[in-house]
Amino acid sequence: MSEIKDKSIEIFLDELASKQATPGGGSAAAVMGAQAAALLSMVCNLTIGKPKYAEVELDMQALLAESEALRQTLLGMIKADVDVFDKLMACYGLAKETDADKAQRSQQIQIMLREATEVPLACAKACAKTIALSRVAAEKGNLGVISDAGVAVMAGYAGLKSAALNVYINTSSLKDREFAEAKLAELEDVMQGMDLEVEAIYQLVKDKL
Amino acid sequence: MSEIKDKSIEIFLDELASKQATPGGGSAAAVMGAQAAALLSMVCNLTIGKPKYAEVELDMQALLAESEALRQTLLGMIKADVDVFDKLMACYGLAKETDADKAQRSQQIQIMLREATEVPLACAKACAKTIALSRVAAEKGNLGVISDAGVAVMAGYAGLKSAALNVYINTSSLKDREFAEAKLAELEDVMQGMDLEVEAIYQLVKDKL
Numbered sequence: 001m002s003e004i005k006d007k008s009i010e011i012f013l014d015e016l017a018s019k020q021a022t023p024g025g026g027s028a029a030a031v032m033g034a035q036a037a038a039l040l041s042m043v044c045n046l047t048i049g050k051p052k053y054a055e056v057e058l059d060m061q062a063l064l065a066e067s068e069a070l071r072q073t074l075l076g077m078i079k080a081d082v083d084v085f086d087k088l089m090a091c092y093g094l095a096k097e098t099d100a101d102k103a104q105r106s107q108q109i110q111i112m113l114r115e116a117t118e119v120p121l122a123c124a125k126a127c128a129k130t131i132a133l134s135r136v137a138a139e140k141g142n143l144g145v146i147s148d149a150g151v152a153v154m155a156g157y158a159g160l161k162s163a164a165l166n167v168y169i170n171t172s173s174l175k176d177r178e179f180a181e182a183k184l185a186e187l188e189d190v191m192q193g194m195d196l197e198v199e200a201i202y203q204l205v206k207d208k209l
Numbered sequence: 210m211s212e213i214k215d216k217s218i219e220i221f222l223d224e225l226a227s228k229q230a231t232p233g234g235g236s237a238a239a240v241m242g243a244q245a246a247a248l249l250s251m252v253c254n255l256t257i258g259k260p261k262y263a264e265v266e267l268d269m270q271a272l273l274a275e276s277e278a279l280r281q282t283l284l285g286m287i288k289a290d291v292d293v294f295d296k297l298m299a300c301y302g303l304a305k306e307t308d309a310d311k312a313q314r315s316q317q318i319q320i321m322l323r324e325a326t327e328v329p330l331a332c333a334k335a336c337a338k339t340i341a342l343s344r345v346a347a348e349k350g351n352l353g354v355i356s357d358a359g360v361a362v363m364a365g366y367a368g369l370k371s372a373a374l375n376v377y378i379n380t381s382s383l384k385d386r387e388f389a390e391a392k393l394a395e396l397e398d399v400m401q402g403m404d405l406e407v408e409a410i411y412q413l414v415k416d417k418l
Contacts, residue, residue: 004218005217005218005219006217006218006219007217007218008214008215008216008217008218009213009214009215009216009217009218009221009240009243009284009287010214010215010284012218013243013244013247013280013284014247016244016247016248016250016251017246017247017248017250017251017254017276017277017280018250018251018254019251019254019255021255021354024248024251024354024357024360025248025356025357025359025360025361028244028247028248028360028364029360031218031240031244032241032244032364032367034218034222035222035225035237035240035241037226038222038223038225038226038237039225039226039233039234039237041225041226041227042225042226042227042228042233045226045227045228046228046230067226068226071222071226075218075219075222078218145230145233147234147374147375147377147378148233148234150234150370150371150374151233151234151237151238151367151371151374152234154366154367154370154371155237155241155367155371157363157367158241158360158363158364158366158367161359161363161411162359162360162363162364165356165359165360165414165415165418166356168356168415168418169356169418172418202370205374206374206377209374209377209378209381
């Protein structure tokens with residue numbers, strides 16, 4: 001079966017809408033984050049090399065390197081979400097006839113729940129980075145495409161809040177509460193102040209239109 | 210050239226990131242709205258037919274019909290955004306040597322700016338509908354996939370705020386201020402209270418996880 005990133009947008013949406021469990025919200029979150037990163041790259045690509053923006057040339061080149069790296073990371077996360085979900089479902093499907101089966105199954109589920117927490121947490125962190133970079137693009141990018149920095153910040157924010165939901169789900173089933181609380185604290189750190197920052201960047205862009 | 214919806218996600222993101230003017234934020238907004246609609250359909254498809262959710266069966270069937278119609282509408286808007294942008298650029302490229310040329314060019318630009326206002330306004334309205342439907346999905350959908358209703362509301366919100374930016378841009382260049390103000394008032398109506406509603410729906414989903 002081909003990877004989601006290689007499927008057409010229409011087919012991806014068909015599969016998202018279907019009763020198949022994957023792809024689901026986790027992949028959608030990564031796609032939104034990747035769109036944010038791509039739009040930041042677009043702003044950079046349409047700013048770099050323009051005499052009018054020579055002063056911010058180096059900043060834009062640095063931003064482009066970061067946004068392109070994030071785009072690749074987030075592209076990979078579309079598949080990572082499906083993979084970890086499928087592996088988790090496989091654990092839930094393990095035999096539970098004997099007490100030994102049950103203990104084994106429960107242990108495997110708990111191991112996989114850790115990975116199913118780490119994957120969306122990493123997606124949330126990558127999306128948060130696109131938000132931080134959106135500020136630079138909004139402040140310094142070519143005014144002719146500044147609205148794309150505004151779309152980037154909203155896409156990154158949607159990806160962040162969406163990925164967070166998957167962290168909440170999977171930590172809630174974790175028996176290792178120390179690990180769960182540590183991951184929730186990491187997420188809390190990432191989300192801290194983001195609502196206001198996103199609104200501020202959006203307003204900054206809107207005021208430039 | 211093939212339509213954007215027929216391109217792979219990876220190619221779409223490559224083109225979004227490139228220095229080509231299209232696809233840009235307007236298409237990204239429509240893709241996010243279509244993802245919202247698709248996720249709502251997924252929640253419906255995984256709720257309908259389950260004995261446990263028999264009580265909301267009819268609501269979910271009605272919701273599915275609406276979300277699927279919205280998905281098709283938003284899928285079409287990915288291309289509509291590119292088309293209107295290209296037509297607007299063609300108008301800006303018209304001859305401006307004589308006074309008659311200039312008058313003709315200016316008139317054509319103004320005509321096309323109206324269309325370039327209507328297209329993202331329609332996208333904003335469709336995205337706002339996905340937000341309204343997300344509340345139904347969040348309240349009545351299968352708890353096992355309720356997080357997808359939360360992702361849907363964030364995707365719809367990102368699409369709404371992104372499409373709004375394109376309405377702001379194009380109305381700002383319109384000389385017919387009466388038309389421009391009327392369209393901005395329509396947009397204002399659509400956006401009214403949405404920040405709080407999105408936060409409320411997200412919280413509703415989070416509390417169910």
